[in-house]
Amino acid sequence: xxxxxxxxxxxxxxxxxxxxxxxxxxxxxxxxxxxxxxxxxxxxxxxxxxxxxxxxxxxxxxxxxxxxxxxxxxxxxxxxxxxxxxxxxxxxxxxxxxxxxxxxxxxxxxxxxxxxxxxxxxxxxxxxxxxxxxxxxxxxxxxxxxxxxxxxxxxxxxxxxxxxxxxxxxxxxxxxxxxxxxxxxxxxxxxxxxxxxxxxxxxxxxxxxxxxxxxxxxxxxxxxxxxxxxxxxxxxxxxxxxxxxxxxxxxxxxxxxxxxxxxxxxxxxxxxxxxxxxxxxxxxxxxxxxxxxxxxxxxxxxxxxxxxxxxxxxxxxxxxxxxxxxxxxxxxxxxxxxxxxxxxxxxxxxxxxxxxxxxxxxxxxxxxxxxxxxxxxxxxxxxxxxxxxxxxxxxxxxxxxxxxxxxxxxxxxxxx
Numbered sequence: 001x002x003x004x005x006x007x008x009x010x011x012x013x014x015x016x017x018x019x020x021x022x023x024x025x026x027x028x029x030x031x032x033x034x035x036x037x038x039x040x041x042x043x044x045x046x047x048x049x050x051x052x053x054x055x056x057x058x059x060x061x062x063x064x065x066x067x068x069x070x071x072x073x074x075x076x077x078x079x080x081x082x083x084x085x086x087x088x089x090x091x092x093x094x095x096x097x098x099x100x101x102x103x104x105x106x107x108x109x110x111x112x113x114x115x116x117x118x119x120x121x122x123x124x125x126x127x128x129x130x131x132x133x134x135x136x137x138x139x140x141x142x143x144x145x146x147x148x149x150x151x152x153x154x155x156x157x158x159x160x161x162x163x164x165x166x167x168x169x170x171x172x173x174x175x176x177x178x179x180x181x182x183x184x185x186x187x188x189x190x191x192x193x194x195x196x197x198x199x200x201x202x203x204x205x206x207x208x209x210x211x212x213x214x215x216x217x218x219x220x221x222x223x224x225x226x227x228x229x230x231x232x233x234x235x236x237x238x239x240x241x242x243x244x245x246x247x248x249x250x251x252x253x254x255x256x257x258x259x260x261x262x263x264x265x266x267x268x269x270x271x272x273x274x275x276x277x278x279x280x281x282x283x284x285x286x287x288x289x290x291x292x293x294x295x296x297x298x299x300x301x302x303x304x305x306x307x308x309x310x311x312x313x314x315x316x317x318x319x320x321x322x323x324x325x326x327x328x329x330x331x332x333x334x335x336x337x338x339x340x341x342x343x344x345x346x347x348x349x350x351x352x353x354x355x356x357x358x359x360x361x362x363x364x365x366x367x368x369x370x371x372x373x374x375x376x377x378x379x380x381x382x383x384x385x386x387x388x389x390x391x392x393x394x395x396x397x398x399x400x401x402x403x404x405x406x407x408x409x410x411x412x413x414x415x416x
Contacts, residue, residue, distance in 0.1 A: 004050075011050040013193025017361075019327055020200045023152070024057060027203060031150040033058050033112045034138065038235050040119035042066065043185060044156050048114060051198065060114035062106050064134040098132040107141050107149065115151075117228055117235075136224035142206045143220075151227075153201035153235050155242075158188050160197075160361050161298035162244040178243065197361065201238045202331070204231070237334035244363030247296060254289055258282065291374075292390070294366055295383040304385055305358055312355060321356055330362060340365060354385070 027033065037044050045063050052059035097103050107113065115134055142149050159177035167176060175181030180188060188195060204227075209215060215223055248256075257263065263285075271281040312319070329338060342349040354364040369387040373379065379389075 007046055007050045008054065010189060011047050011193075012054065013189075013196075014047060014051055015194060015197040016051060016055055017197065017199050018323070020198070021055075021057065023200050023203065027150045027152075028148055028205075030110075030147045031205075032107055032110050032145075032147060034107075034115055034149055034151050035060050035113070035154050036115045036117055036151055036231055036235075037154050037156070038117055038232065040065065040116035041156075044116075044154070045114050047156060048154060048198070058112045060112050062103070062111045062113040064103070064113060064115040065119070066114065066116075096132070098134075098137055103134075103137060104141050107138075108145065110147070117232055133224055135228050136220055138206065139210065139220050139223050139227070142210060148205050148207040151204045151206055151231065153203075153231055153238070155199040155201065155235060155239055156196065157199060157239070157242060157361075158185065158196050160242055160358075160363075161302075162363065163246045199238060199242065199361070201234055234334070241330055241333040242361050242363070247298065250293065250295065253293065254286065257289060258285060292388055293383075294386050294388040295380070296366070296386050297384040300384040301358070301364055301386070305355065308351070308355060312352075319352060319356065326356075326360055326362075330360075333362070338365070 024033070035048055045060065045066050049059050049061075115138070117135075138149060157178075158180050161177060163176060163178045170184075171177075173181075174184040177184075206227075209227065210223065215226070218226075267281045267285060268278060270276075271278050274281075276284075332338065340353055342353075350365075350367045354367070358364050364386050366386045366388055369382060369389050371389050373382055373387065374389045
């Protein structure tokens with residue numbers, strides 16, 4: 001089929017997460033798989049359909065509220081058109097796959113499906129026009145179905161770099177690298193398909209979800225809202241574990257830290273105890289922030305990764321790590337910040353750790369660095385790859401420095 005030939009050529013360069021096969025294999029043998037994505041996208045639907053078929057994995061054949069008639073064979077198009085005309089002449093309306101029982105029949109057969117969680121027009125139709133909610137319909141099916149329905153959240157990422165609070169002109173017109181528009185998406189697909197990769201999050205067994213103590217006896221409307229909210233939260237947390245939080249400008253970070261109510265009260269007490277004016281205390285605190293803070297730059301990290309890759313390949317025969325342990329770390333990073341604590345002090349530890357995390361679709365961590373590494377020109381370079389430094393006057397201004405040091409992470413980057 002010509003359309004399948006085109007799709008295979010288009011999506012063949014997109015990478016699949018190695019955990020995908022293990023995740024699907026761990027599902028019950030009789031489970032019905034429903035892949036979910038955050039937003040409605042025919043690009044994603046066709047990508048999952050093509051890549052999973054190529055990888056010999058269960059691929060979505062049923063799309064909730066997704067119409068891809070133009071890619072169907074001519075014979076099937078004629079059959080669909082004939083059936084719609086007959087139904088319209090008989091009922092004076094077009095066939096609804098939900099009310100006609102088509103969706104229920106396909107799920108009952110075990111057909112793998114694809115379901116988007118958020119779409120502006122679909123939300124309007126459900127919220128205003130009272131159209132069928134696919135999540136609610138799926139819950140209704142599970143309540144009368146013996147076999148479990150397993151919902152598998154999917155993420156299609158075009159970049160592992162965090163979003164920036166200051167978009168460029170390219171981002172404004174063509175979308176950001178994290179959420180590209182149609183033209184930027186196609187440009188990435190043709191120029192750098194290896195930058196696009198598919199991630200899979202932890203599946204949800206819908207049967208167990210409905211039978212859990214907190215959900216038993218609840219209305220279908222409540223369960224649908226809760227399930228959609230849980231899935232969106234899980235997908236957002238998974239994305240953040242790969243890209244990290246949004247990169248803020250140094251001015252944003254300074255303002256958030258220095259104008260915080262807790263620190264302002266402390267600086268007032270500090271100024272009174274030291275016999276200083278509040279503006280002198282502000283100046284001192286600002287100097288410490290500049291001395292401590294990193295200047296995290298994903299673009300610079302990408303350049304350093306390419307340079308250091310050749311250096312490490314020359315220096316080491318190989319670097320070994322545990323994929324299972326890394327998967328566990330990645331899963332736990334969705335719940336909160338991760339702190340890596342090497343067993344001994346070595347500059348090579350932070351280098352190898354950052355390199356390994358970057359290669360496995362995780363953000364490079366911020367690294368606590370000694371003041372002795374803050375010399376020019378290496379200090380600014382280290383800051384751009386995530387190094388932060390202990391203030392030189394820590395012994396003399398211990399309390400103020402410690403307060404700034406703790407607030408830097410709670411209010412600034414959010415990545416350790």
